[in-house]
Amino acid sequence: MATDPTRTYDVIVIGAGPVGENVADRTTAAGLHTVVVESELVGGECSYWACEPSKALLRPALLRADAAHVPGLAPAVKGPLDVEAVLAHRDRMSADWQDDGQVAWLASAGIELLRGHGRLAGEREVTVETPTGDTIRLRARHAVAVCTGSRAVLPPLPGIEEVRPWTSREATSAQRAPERLLIVGAGVVGVEMATAWQALGSRVTLLARGDRLLPRMEPFAGELVTERLREAGADVRFGTSVDGVRRVGGDVRATLSDGGQLGADEILFATGRAPRSQDIGLDHVGLTPGDWITTDDTLTVPAVPGDWLYAVGDVNQRALFTHQGKYQARVAGAVIAARAAGAPPHTGRWAPHSATADTEAVPAVVFTDxxxxxxxxxxxxxxxxxxxxxxxxxxxxxxxxxxxxxxxxxxxxxxxxxxxxxxxxxxxxxxxxxxxxxxxxxxxxxxxxxxxxxxxxxxxxxxxxxxxxxxxxxxxxx
Structure with a gap:
């Protein structure tokens, strides 16, 4: 393993999802030499395993549900969805899990891309372990922005990894509809994937620990979604969780909190998110690996002196939505550019250098029927x-x-x-x-x-x- 001499940039962005791309776009447009470090696909979770593929799966289901209730159209949509065509559309919307287009966009915007795993190594310093095993050292003149996002969390059940459960990634990228799908979780991912896979032919069972779906929203919203899921054939159960799970051959066996048993071909755990911050060198700057990274309204990390470290998007837990992360990225880019120019950020409730919409008015859509x-x-x-x-x-x-x-x-x-x-x-x-x-x-x-x-x-x-x-x-x- 070789170590290259230190490369110096104005701004280093760790993570090339929509958030990191937008931070880099803003700083580059301000004349700052910016590099983006990415260990997976440029475009991030949203492009390949979340927003784009999930909505591609849901759109045919929702359009058919609407058409089936419009006079004159109902006879034309009585048959099942063409699963192969829906999945092919999903694959196109996910760019077949190839990031060539996103890489080309970075180049067109003048943003440098470095593939590898980035870790903070000290003040304004980042090390990158490349796919070939080399280590590249980076130094930022002005700022480092952590835009590593979040990941799905699996419950601490014994042997869960051996079961090969689905998370949101598998649920949006599966190449076939399982005959029986057990979904654990009553939030947005759970109800959207129940809607999609039920429409694609799976027999869905959805387990909610509490007494309603979408518990963070108004009760009537969850009630209407429950009603339509049941009308579509899904088995929705409340006050139920999974205490144990195992796979016997191709069959998943789940032990429920009420002592019952359920069998399925696949089990999806949609039970929360955690920050992708476990192995990004937080301990080298006085922060705790695996924690959410707290910021102020300029997206600066106040626990790290010097106003050089920023945390933008899901990783700061302010609002876990792509659109809110991109909003934060625009603010962070403006703040970094202002500080690099020697000007203090113009802060305030409606100032372009303050993120307030991610706490006061966060819009969200659940694409269910x-x-x-x-x-x-x-x-x-x-x-x-x-x-x-x-x-x-x-x-x-x-x-x-x-x-x-x-x-x-x-x-x-x-x-x-x-x-x-x-x-x-x-x-x-x-x-x-x-x-x-x-x-x-x-x-x-x-x-x-x-x-x-x-x-x-x-x-x-x-x-x-x-x-x-x-x-x-x-x-x-x-």
Missing amino acids: PEVATVGLTVEAAERAGRDVEVIDHELGQLAGAVQYRPDYRGRARILIDRDRQVVVGATFAGPGVAELLYSATVAITGEVPVDRLWHAVPAFPTLSEVWLRLLETRRDL
């Missing part, structure tokens, strides 16, 4: 925070636009209004097609638009967006 879209506070979160809010609900199925979408439309909208400030602080929509309502809610919350002013934002008829008018009318009638 029905869709769930949420931003800001839920009722439970407002109560925990001691916020005095007014809760306004409206049945989406009462809208003309909803009936045009699906004559038997089932769904609900909820907004939370801060009684003192008279602005929207939370919104949840559950129903087919509601993802497109989310940006308007995000603008209303982040822009702190007064409720009286929202009356003058006139929605088009007949569309789902008319729910905003109905919510305001409902409030007027209180």
Whole structure:
């Protein structure tokens, strides 16, 4: 194993997922010589094992569900999905797990790529172990940004590794639909993969430890998703977890918390995420390997002196979504460029050098049937925070636009209004097609638009967006 002389850059980015790419793009555009270090595929989790492949699996299922309820279309979609075609589309959306296109983009943006495992080695220093076993030492003049993301967590069950369980990676990249799929976990990954694989022909059993699906969202969202999953044929069980698991031949045998047994061809654990920070040299800068990396609103790590270390995206646990990580990356890039130019970052609630949207108004979509879209506070979160809010609900199925979408439309909208400030602080929509309502809610919350002013934002008829008018009318009638 050889060690090259130290290479010096203005900025070193560890991790070439969407977050690392965006940090590097911003710093390079500011004239800073930037290198990105990546140990897997350029493009990261989102491109190959999360956002892109999962939505490619889900889109045919959701489109068929909508079409099956539209007069004149139902007979055309009665048959099963073409599984081979769906998986081929998924493969295309994942670029067949080849990163040539992403590598070409880095080069076109003037960003240098170094393949290998990067580790912090001291102040502004990184070592990279290359695939050939060589060690390359890097030094940053200005900043090192850790953008290593997160990974799926498996529960500490004896012998679980020998069972070869699925995590989100296997669930989105599988090359066939298992006849029986057991899913453990009631969060977004669990319900999305239940939706996708049930539609692709698997017999899905979904186990929730608690008493509802999507427990961090409004209860009605999980109730509607449960209803549709069961109608589609999935077996959804509450108050149930897995105490033991083993594989006998090709069969998975799970022992349940109630003493029962379940058999499946594959078992997916969708039970949480952990930071990819175990082996990136955190101990060399006074941090604990394996921990989430805490930052301030400039994405700087305050526990490390000198304002040179940044943690951006999932690894800082502020908001584990690709879109939020890219938002943070834009902020971090601006901060790094400002400091490199000798100017203090312009901080403040709405300043371009401060990340606030990843704590105050985080939009999220669950691509199930029905869709769930949420931003800001839920009722439970407002109560925990001691916020005095007014809760306004409206049945989406009462809208003309909803009936045009699906004559038997089932769904609900909820907004939370801060009684003192008279602005929207939370919104949840559950129903087919509601993802497109989310940006308007995000603008209303982040822009702190007064409720009286929202009356003058006139929605088009007949569309789902008319729910905003109905919510305001409902409030007027209180």
